[in-house]
Amino acid sequence: MSNNSSAAASEIECDFDGVLMRPFDPCDHDLDANFRLTRFADLSERTKKMPKDVLSKLMSIELKVKGQKETKPEPEPEPQQPKNALDISARGSVFTKPTTLFGDLQLVQGTDFGYPIIDDPYLMGKIACANVLGDVYAKGVVACDNMLMLLAVSTHMTEKERDTILPIMMRGFKDCAMKAGVNVTGGQSVVNRWCIVGGVATSVCKEIEIIQPNKAVPGDVLLLTKPLGTHVALNLHKWMTADGDKWKFLKHSFSEEEVGKAHSMAVKSMCRLNRITAQLMHKYGAHGAIAIAEHGLLGHAETLAACQQNDVALSICNMPVINRMASVATQCGDSFQLMRGRCPEHSGGLLICMDREASIEFCKEMITMEGPSARSWIIGIVAKGDKTVNFSKQRVIDVNI
Template sequence: MPSIGIGLDSCVIPLRFGGLSLIQTTDFFYPLVDDPYMMGKIACCNVLSDLYAMGVTECDNMLMLLGISSKFSEKARDVVVPLMMRGFKDCAEEAGTTVNGGQTVLNPWCLIGGVATAVCQLNEFIMPNNAVPGDVLVLTKPLGTQVSCNAHQWLEQKSDKWNRIKLIVTEEEVEKAYQDSMFIMARLNKTAAQLMHTHNSHGATDVTGFGILGHAQNLVKQQKNAVNFIIHNLPCIAKMAAIAKCCGNTFGLLQGTSAETSGGLLICLPREQAAKYCAEIKKVEGHQAWIIGIVEGGNQTAKIIDKPRVIEVETLDDGTVQSVPPTTTSRRPNHPKAVVQEPQKVVLQQIPQAVQEQPDLPVVSQQLPTIIQQIEQTPASMHQQTICNITPVTLQTSQQVQQVIVEDPQQYQHMQQQAQYQNHH
C-alpha cells in the first residue's frame, strides 16, 4: 500500500486493518482578516484543503487548535474567540464533518488552525505522483489573497504604501478585492476534489504559503515520471497584479512566490479531460477554474514563463467567481461628468479595392458602409449629443474614403452592438 510522510499536503499511513489508510493533516496560522467569524471559516477551509488535494472528499474528524492572544482585553477575548470558533465549526459542518476536540493555549499572538483526519480505502484518495508529459495544469481559485489583505491594511492605516498604490487603484477597488478574497478563501475545495476522481486526475496540491510556484515545485519533485511543469497563465483577483507591479518585489505575485491562504487546488489532468473538468466545476459550483500550464518531459522542475498572461478575476453580484472579460472597463465609479482630457476618437475607413492591395494599410470589413448609413440615419433626439462627424478624406493613392470620428465612444459602441457589428471600432 502507498504511504506518504512529511513533505506533501497530508500523510498517508497504511493501517493494520487491511485495505485502509489514515489520511491526516494539520495547519494553523495567524489571522489575516479583521472579521473573526470569517477568519474561523478560512482556517477550517485551509486545513481541509490538504485532504482535498489528495482527492479525499470525506473527513471523519477535526480538531481545533486555538491560541488566545495574551494582549486581548477581556471584552475583546469574549467577542473574538467565540466568533472564530463558530466560524470554524460552521465550515466543518458545511464540509460534512464535525469538530471533536482540540487544544487552546494562551499565546502572545492569536493563532487558529486544526487537524483533519480521514480513514480511506485505496480508491478514495489519489496519490499525487502520476503526472505524465501531455497533461495540463488546472487551478481552481485565483491568486492574490496576500496582496488584497495587505492593500486593505494599507488603506485602513493610510500608510506610505497606500499613498503609492492609490495612484493606480481606488479605495472601492481595494475594498472589493478584500471582500472577494475573504469569500474565496472561505470556499471549500470539496467539489474540486470530487471531480478529480471523475476526470482521472494524476495528482494535485493546494496553493498556500509557498505561492503557486513553490507548491508547483514541491509537487513536480514527487512525480514518478521525469516531467516539468510550465505555467503560462496567472488568474489573479482584479487589480492585484497592478498593485504587485507597483510594489516591485514586495509580493512576487507575478513570479509565483506570493503567499496564498486557503488557495485553490493545482491539479494535473489529462489534456482531454481538463476542459471538461473546468466546465463541470462551473456547472456545479458556478465558479470558474482555469487551465494555467502544461506538463512536459523534463527533470522535475517547475517554472513560470517570462511574461505570463494575467487573467483578472472578480466576484460577481451573484457570488460566483469569474474572469473579467478583456474588454471590460475599469470599475472606477461613474461621475456625473466624465473626466476625459480629450475625446476618444475612433477612425473607421471604407477601403477601396485599389487601396486594400497595399500591404501597409489595414483591411476593413465590407460591411462598414452599412454602419455609416445607420449613423447618418441617427434619430434627431440623439443629435443633442454629437456621436460622430463624417468627412471625406483623400489618401495618397487619390482614392477617397470616409473618416468617421466618434466623439461619444460609449454611445457609438452601443449602436454598433445593436447593428451586430461589434468588431468594427
C-alpha cells in the first residue's frame, strides 16, 4: 500500500469553523509526494514531557543551590503549592498577590510547545495555538491579551520545505489566535534537529475573572469537555499510512474508514478552543478546572485533587473515548496507558468540578452554542476524602460525533 493511497483512504474533507478543508497534499505545494511533517518529530509517538517526579527532584536541587531551606520530598500527587511558587511541571500559571500589577489586576499565563503530531501544517498550527490557550481557559479567563509563537525549524528540512511549510503553520496559529480574539505579536524561532511549535498566552485581568481550581465540594460532579484518545487515534493513523508491522497487526480489526474518521474527530477536537467552556464555567459556577494534557486524565485529576482546600476526593467512573480507540489501546496491550488514565492528550478538554444540577444545564448550553461536537460528559463525582483520585472500574463511552 502506498503512502498516497493510504492517506487518501484515511483522510476525509472536514468542516473546520465552517470551512470545508481538503487534506493537505504536498504536491499542491511543489513538495515531494512523500513529504510528511511528522517525520521531523521522530519522538512524537510518546509524550516527551519530563515526568512530574523528576521535576520535583530537580526543583529540590534548585532550592539547595539557592541556599533556601529544603523541605521534605513531596509525595505524588504534589500538594497544593503556596502562592507564587515556581512549578515548571504546570503548563499554565496564575501570578497572584503579592505580584498584583495595578489595583486588583493580575497576570495569567499559559505556555506549551511540542512536536508536530499531524502532517497538515495549517491544522498543526491551529492545534498548537489551541493547546497553549487551554491552560488560560482552565482558569476561567476568557479574554487573552497577547500571544507569542515559539518555533523550532528542523535542520533536516530542505530550504524549499522550510519556506513552504513554516508560513502555513504560522498562518494556522494566527488564525486560531484570531478566533480567540487575540493577536500574535511576536515570538522566538531557533534551529533544531526536530520541528517544534508552541507559544505563550498572557492575560491581564481582575481577580473576579479567574476561577481558582481549588473550590470543589462534596456533591460536585466531574465534567469532561472533550473525548479522550487523541494520542491513540494519531498514532494509529500514522501506523496505517506507513503500512508497517503495527498496522498489519491491527488491520484485520479496524478498517481504514474507521481510522480515518477517528483521526478526523481527533483533529477537530484538538482544534476546538475551550473559550466558550470558560465562559460557561462562570455562568454555572464552576468550582475549579484543569486542562487534560500530557499527563493524561488521571495525572491531571491527581493534580486537581491535590490542590483542593476542602477534604475531598475525586472518583472517576466514566471514560468518553473517541470511537474504537479504547479497543485499539486494549489490543496493543494498553501500551498507550489509556485504560490506566495515563495516556497523553493533545489540546484536550477541561476537567471541571461543578454542582450536579448546574452541570446538566452546562452540557445543554455547550451543544446549543457550539453544536453536537461540543458534547460534555459527567465522568465522576466529588466526595469527602483525602485529596486523592479513585480510578477503578471505568465504563468506556465510545464517542462518535
